Amino acid sequence: MGGCERRTETPPADVNEALPAKTTTLPTSTESPTLAAIKKRGRLNCGVHQGLVGFAFTDNRGAWRGFDVDFCRATAAAIFGDPDAVRFVPLTAEQRFEALRDGRIDVLWRNTSWTMGRDTGGELSFAGVNYYDGQGFLVRRALNLSSASELNGARVCVQAGSTTELNVEDYFRTRGIEYRPVVVKTEEEARQAYAREACDAFTADISALAAARTTLPNPQQHVILPDVISKEPLGPVVRRGDDQWTAVIRWTLNALILGEELGVTKANVAALERDSQDSRVRRLLGEEGEFGPSLGLPRTWARDAIAASGNYGEIFERNLGQQSALNLARGLNAQWSARPSGLIYGLPIR
Template identity: 95%
Template sequence: MATGGCERRAETHKPDASEALPARPVALPTNTESPTLAAIKQRGRLNCGVHQGLVGFAYTDNRGAWRGFDVDFCRATAAAIFGDPDAVRFVPLTAEQRFEALRDGRIDVLWRNTSWTMSRDTGGELSFAGVNYYDGQGFLVRRALNLSSAAELNGARVCVQAGSTTELNVEDYFRTRGIEYRPVVVKTEEEARQAYAREACDAFTADISALAAARTTLPNPQQHVILPDVISKEPLGPVVRGGDDQWTAVIRWTLNALILGEELGVTKANVAALERDSQDPRIRRLLGQEGEFGPSLGLPRTWARDAIAAGGNYGEIFERNLGAQSPLNLARGLNAQWSARSGGLVYGLPIR
């Protein structure tokens, strides 16, 4: 995957105590630079929390380089700050580790399939900056069981990850319907996949995107099917520490710039030409030719241009990692642009 011509490979890294940021930055007065952003600039790199290994979202290839949907958002964030998509170190985290890593300052942002829920958002310690993938929870089963619905899983053993909204959702689903089931609770999503693969359970429940990824790793993927039931709403998106509003805005508007880039037809291939030639005021504002939108965030004027140049707009990132150009071959569905013929939930906020 091209990374804007930069050859320095991003590294997996667990920052030591000297690199940690204050666990709870104080609220900022207007026009004062984010303490998180200031620390990142001084350090010279972004510390980005990602999944420890989920095909399509965050994983290392056979050369040890990080790839995936969330990884590309980490690179875009680094590019927005430094103009360099490789100015990032990836910190792989389990579901149980992810929020603590934010609180203690080991990472600056969590780009890892994390559901935006009320309890997580209102505690004051975490701040969600947007949604980069609309998902829902489902069930993976063996085709040989000949099931047409999760409602037929009465008495089934169901593999589920501990300490996640997934565990709570599956309990709600079966309890509401008066269906008996036997949860097989394991610590990590990887352990749940492995348990399902060795037939320690009859079904595996997780976000549908994660099930699609898990199916590609099984010896005979065609022998497994994702049931049509979607039992939850899972708005997945980036998370930062609470109390640093300007840093939250940096992440929110970097995500939005990639979404808006797709809406306006700005791609990795044409961003330089559009920066030079476009007379569309929306594109000129996006690419830093008009206004002071980057500096208002503490970023260069070309922050959005650099983010798009790193790995493309939202649609390019999706298709390469999750869509038709990937082994997962997931349809855009809810993750289509609002203006698409089928109409999705992805909507670019105006830069003006």
Template identity: 70%
Template sequence: MTPVLLMGLVLAVAACGRGERDAKTNVAADPDAQAQTAAPDFASPTLAAIKRRGRLNCGVHEGLIGFAYTDNRGEWRGFDVDFCRALAAAVLGNENAVRFVPLTGGQRFEALRSGRIDVLWRSTSWTLAREAQEGVRFAGVNYYDGQGFMVRRSLNLASAAELNGARVCVQGASTSELNVADWFRARGLEYRPVVGVNEEAVRAAYAREDCDALSADISALAATRTTLSSPEQHAILPDVISKEPLGPVVRRSDEAWTSIVRWTLNALILAEELGVTAANADQLAGESRDPATRRLLGAEGEVGPMLGLRKDWAKSAIKARGNYGEIFDRNVGPRSPLDLARGLNAQWNAQPAGQMYGLPVR
């Protein structure tokens, strides 16, 4: 290499180095560039609206035993209802500051989009199409379900594979209808769908014996069985034909509100793992030495204010209706008429293990 070429190369490398240093200096000194990389403020228009009105509007099932129903005094009760009350306690400090809005399957997403409700807690399966096309976001899973079949014991069936040629009651325009069609087609079996416009119509058709089997989420089948004149004469077959992750749904446009609903649900799941209950939450907040428990209950850290809530937001939610296990047992588990096993809804470290896993609150 000639001296002239060598000198040119040295000058070019030096110029590049100066250019990189100058660019870095300019970026560091440019306040607009810094603002573009800063984390956005955590602010929820939905939360602001709830605080102004002093009430949470929660969409629920119009009547499903164990999940959302009114008792003989007109009070709302059930698994999903308890989560609505816990959310109201978390954001407003009052579990009774909630208005329950009963919705059919066809009404639920429009009610969210229109702002009629703040959150939908109505046995709704998390699917790709719903997030992509309905303008909603799922904030988590509070019940891992699956679709199955209920039949009369007099048919003496042991498996859904024996339903070839059967009449199957199913709700129209639902994931249940699609799952039944997929399951029979994949196995080369024939069936005749008896489609109802809503869940009530489907249950009535099965009760009239218009069909041989009723197909729905297993939790819904268990609830339906309790309403029949002779529940013991009906059996839920062992076959599970789909995965149905059920959970709270919110509008797509408010990411901060999605996080608030997600972390409130998570707080109830984590509370069970940490042994925090409605009865001992106050005591543990004052006496526990476990950092995870203290953060959850607001005894240390600033977790609640990060979400725009009080420091004791999670403690309020837990004290309202109990931890996840308490809510499950009381409404759909062994302390309820449904008597459903925890199964996939057991804690991840239980024996046998389930899917419920408390994310770290820190």
């Protein structure tokens, strides 16, 4: 892939277009208005990044791939039993919240930080955290820097109107370090400015920096400094006011996390559904309880989500971990029970 962002032709976001209705979901008397509209439409409208390696991008055949993309597919599978019953809507940072507010998308799975301001603004709700990130700096190895505190007087590329811009301003101001911000409209422009040496450093979430580095002509000539200057809990966002739809997204995410914790994988989910005597696994896979119908989903909602994209660990490794070009360590995104432990903790289904 030649760049973090690929420009592809995207059909108009006609959310009213009716597709053939699916019949795999169960009705409920208290069904979410959002979920009811999705079922009537026949597909999920999922907002994603317009092109970020590892998270959301189109491959050479035009198919959407990535960490967030897999969560979109898992959500569609939980609703319809079909991971392809989803329309991906690529959005810039500036477009993402407005697209959610005006109903062009049903859920935003797009490396978005959960902050108090966003959560208490009255229009948005975060349903969980699927990636714990932090902001850092990408610099040329030839500068021989060991810390961001050595960037005195440096030109720093940063995206406008983002938490990234605010964080970097706070970082340098509190340390009394002079810097020259090179503020551009999009992440793509920031990466391009860094690549042509219009700035000395590029600041963004560390995962985005790792993605950017893979697209540079000589990735080994660039290094991510060890400083982590912020906490960036990334997760799915929905419109406020539809609590049941928020629960659908929250519990789909938790089902994928529990799948990894309980050893349920894309490869063995069918066998475990048939043979497992572990009550935790049986509840997860719909063999015990009415957890899916309580959400307005089929009993097999979690099984279908795992069968579509794999469990959380499989999604991580394929897109961001050792099986990917980014080769990111699990770190904080390891399971709470792993050694060393991380922050990923699935809520119990019971």
